[in-house]
Amino acid sequence: DGGQLRKDIPEINSEMGRKLFEGDIILPLERNALRNSSYRWKFPIPYILADSLDLNAKGVILQAFDMFRLKSCVDFKPYEGEQTYLKFEKLDGCWSYVGDLQSGQTVSIGERCDYKAIVEHELLHALGFYHEQSRTDRDDYVQIWWDEIIEGFAYAFDKHNDSFLDDLNTPYDYESVLHYGPYSFNINSNVPSITTKIPEFNEIIGQRLDFSRIDLLRLNRMYNCTSSLTFLDQCSFEYINICGMVQSGQDSANWDHTLGKPGDEDHTLVGNCADRGYFMHLDTKTGHAGQSALLESRILYPRRKEKCLQFFYRLNGSPQDKLVIWVKKDDGTGSVRRMQKLHTITADGEHHWKLASIPFSVQTKFRYGFQGIRGDPAKSAGGIAIDDTSLTETNCPTNIWHIRNFTSLLNSTTKGDYIISPVFYSSEGYAFALQLYPHGRNSSSYMNYMGITFHLCSSPNDGLLEWPAGHRQVVLSVLDQDPDVIHRMSLSLSFTTDPNQLVYGRNDTLQWDKPSVTGSFSPYCNCYMSPGVGWNTFLTHRELHWKKFLKNDSLFIFADFEGEIQSRSAIWVPVVPKAFAVARGN
Ligand SMILES: [Ca+2]
Ligand SMILES: [Ca+2]
Ligand SMILES: [Zn+2]
Structure with a gap:
């Protein structure tokens, strides 16, 4: 019936019979990829997607690149004859070398390795990182059950001396995408080979969702990243500066920076924190029909063409209330004032928080804005609310x-x-x-x-x-x-x-x-x-x-x-x- 299963890297590689250092790493001759900066990559990293790759693997690799661009300063470009590069191939299992070997090197995305988080994991190896459970101090955090490990695979649980492993002054991270799961290279399918000293993390180690917070901290520290490549703006409206957004003075009303209360919570914290949980609100039960309030972003400077605006909104006023999304572009003289209407959201009688995802493209400096329009104050018992906005220069999911x-x-x-x-x-x-x-x-x-x-x-x-x-x-x-x-x-x-x-x-x-x-x-x-x-x-x-x-x-x-x-x-x-x-x- 076509149901596919997800397996993790150790299981895939041990079924392939491949024995690699730590299970999916090929070491450089000198083992200090982390400490020796000559193993660090320069960006963008040239890449080749070999013909051997499955079509899905190619798509997943490109998705992983986009995650690096959003969450770090690591960038990739198609190969054009450079000396050093990453060649993605479909070989036996999921594996990578550690660090930039300066000579062109393979990353294998084999059968069943074609998942975003597995590609992220292998790329972190290529960027110079080892497994979390190989840290010098890992015995303070996890227990390795040596008798439960398949014979001949104990080397995959080696830990490393701190003379070549640098933790970049970050704590042990059970949530790392570079941590093995409990059932790695284990003999009995229901008996773990690794357990965590804090039991709650037994269900978390081996997560293959995305980079953890500390994965990103280390990556950005190692490569001195000061900004993301595709992130532009976001706001949860928790502070009174509202992330530099601006109330227009040329309209007939203003948005209120509003603290949520029971039954009327914001989206960020949904009432879980007594003195926090703000959102922007336009009351539509007062004033006159047709009055509007425009809340604009600061001026933003694009680096790519495509944009994705996502935000949560709630319309619980009159059925005539409207929320209109605008972009205001450079008019060619350096003045940001050429208006373009992107999207109109009308009330539909559903009074809960909803998600909007709006793609657009702009290549000049610009602002985006939220215009709330009062429909019929006599029929409104609420208003228009927005919260947790984000603007990225990425593809935008629309369904x-x-x-x-x-x-x-x-x-x-x-x-x-x-x-x-x-x-x-x-x-x-x-x-x-x-x-x-x-x-x-x-x-x-x-x-x-x-x-x-x-x-x-x-x-x-x-x-x-x-x-x-x-x-x-x-x-x-x-x-x-x-x-x-x-x-x-x-x-x-x-x-x-x-x-x-x-x-x-x-x-x-x-x-x-x-x-x-x-x-x-x-x-x-x-x-x-x-x-x-x-x-x-x-x-x-x-x-x-x-x-x-x-x-x-x-x-x-x-x-x-x-x-x-x-x-x-x-x-x-x-x-x-x-x-x-x-x-x-x-
Ligand atoms: Ca909020
Ligand atoms: Ca106003
Ligand atoms: Zn690995």
Whole structure:
């Protein structure tokens, strides 16, 4: 039935029979990649994506590059004959050398290694980092159960002398993406080879969501990063300076910097902190219809073309209230005043916090702004609220599945039960939907995991589209709702459609042919839905609560189904540097 499982690096590599230092590292001759700065890379790092790579691996590598660009100053560019470079190949397992060897070197992204967090893990090795559990002081934090390790693999648990390992003055990090999980190279599948001295972290070590806070601290310290490449702005409105945003004086009202109260909480802290939890609010039950208030960002200086504005909003006033998103660009004379309306949000009777994700492009200096418009004060008992805004120069997910009341969904469902998303459309016009299994599918042997499957849906576009819909990448992400976009640890999983794949159990039908051929009629979408392909190990129930995947009891899943993986993302197109292109902090 096409359900794919996720395995971690040690399991993949030990099944491949490969024995590498620490399990997935090839050492340079001199073992002090961390301390010797001649092993440090210069940016951007030239890269080659070898033809041997799976299409999905190529897409995932580009996603990982984008994470480095957002969260550090590490950058990558296509190879153009440089002496040193990273060549990504599909070899036996997931592994890397440590540090820049100055001669061109391989990173292997083998079978089942094609996950964003695994590529991040291997790239951290290439950048000069070893495993967290090999730190000199690891015995203060974890217990290694030597008798539970597969014979011949004990070397993977070696710890290193501090003469060549530098912790960059950071504490031991159970949350590191460079930490092995409890069941690494273990003999008995249910008996761990590593346990943590603080028991709560047994369920966290080996996390493969994204970089931890301390992973980023070390990376940015080692490479003296002072700013991100694709981060521009964010605000959780917790302080009265409102992140340098500006109230327009040329309109008829102002936004209020408002402290949440019970029943009217902000989005950042949702009432969890007594003296904190501010948001911006435009009262729409006072004043006159048509009055508006514009809240603008400071002037921002782009480095790339694409932008993604994300923010949470809540409309609980009159049905006529509107929230309009604007961008104001340089008019060609250096004055930022050319207005462009990006998006209008109208009240829909739902009074809870929602997420907006708005792509746009601009290459001149600009401001973005939120204009609240009072619709009908006589019919309003509330207003317009915004919180946790962010602006990044990245691709923007546009299909958002907002699942509300998630705790009661978990409590009211059992294994095999599922919910179906709305029907989404890809940019090419393919219709698709997701099924989420809060307690996993019946066929899954994994406990405490949510499962998810992707289904093509029939639509009026089908006659115009290419079938089978092969060589396209499905990317599903679960949003960590931490207000700080740099430190979000969102889960991202993807696979690429194989045009030759058959429907499970049917040797005459291609999986990615038209849903009207492969699927069955579903009353949920009033359409044909193809058989599902996805993951039994999507997200654990523990992870749901460890990170801010749930806030206001809402879960947000981003879903994309796109082709042209090579050109879609990542190719670094710097905006021509202007006089204002100075480094900005984050
Ligand atoms: Ca807030
Ligand atoms: Ca104003
Ligand atoms: Zn590793």
